Amino acid sequence: MIFEKKRSAKELFQTYSGDVFNYSLSILKDYDDAKDAVQEVFIRFIKSEETFRGECSYKTWLLTITRNYCYRKSEGKSNQLQKIDGALPNAYEMNIDSSISLNDALAELSKDEYEIFYLREYAGYSYLEIAEILKISVDNVKVKLYRVRQRLRKYLK
């Protein structure tokens, strides 16, 4: 259990709004939606602050709220609209391995793989933080990252 001294919403906003924004953007893939998400996440945080028991850090708690909010939002969105880029042929599935660049392979990662790789390689979070955000064990984080790497390394030139 991590003990953390109580911090004000304002202070947390100053420290973590960038993290919340980037994580939102990585899920929602839309700048304006991600900006909205930051507001929504902090509103939810303030409303639920009383229930925070310090079982994780403020940071991972905020990012958990972010994750929940963004996935609900993106589900709602894909129900409303037909996904346009979903119509594109999946180059990754269609081609032979050798003709695919690493960037293509990265772009074609599954949602889960993409997310955990984002959290590690872009956001730079520790295994423990990632485990808390994704609600999985640290051992599971280790295995998942290892598997993604094993799969991607063959696309290195």
Next chain:
Amino acid sequence: MKHYDFEISLFVDGELAEEDKEKLFAHMAACKECRNTFEEYLRLKEKSKDFFIQKMDKLKNKDAGKNKFYKISFYASAAAAVILIMLLAGGKERTAYIAKTEVKYDTVYVSEKSESAGQIKKLPAPQAVKKKETSKQDEDSKIIEYVMSLPSEKITEADLVKQENGSM
């Protein structure tokens, strides 16, 4: 022989326990294959990071791709840009940075071609932004000078839709 791919994955993340490092190093000293894995994982890490940075930057600048305008943002970033200019020429983005830490000031759109060359509206001098320091290339400062000299106005979203001309 047991190889150490899994441990190497932890190691490049800085998450391998101290007591396991010794074993890993001893093995790597003797095993070319694992040294190769290590090298590949490091490269993969670097390239993956670049990929995410590019992708995220693109998402953050998506508005710039929508129209044939220069988008000028006066930024506040501790690390980087006061002025970020997206030059959209033939669908190719160009970014010029002036490094200095300031608060975000404003974003304006400047039309690429000036029909009304007569009246030049100067951008208001932002209070927070002091004397700008050009970070590097003279070329960039020339671009900024040029853009600053163009007639400019704040353009609403409706204007952009109306005036949009062959987006990328």
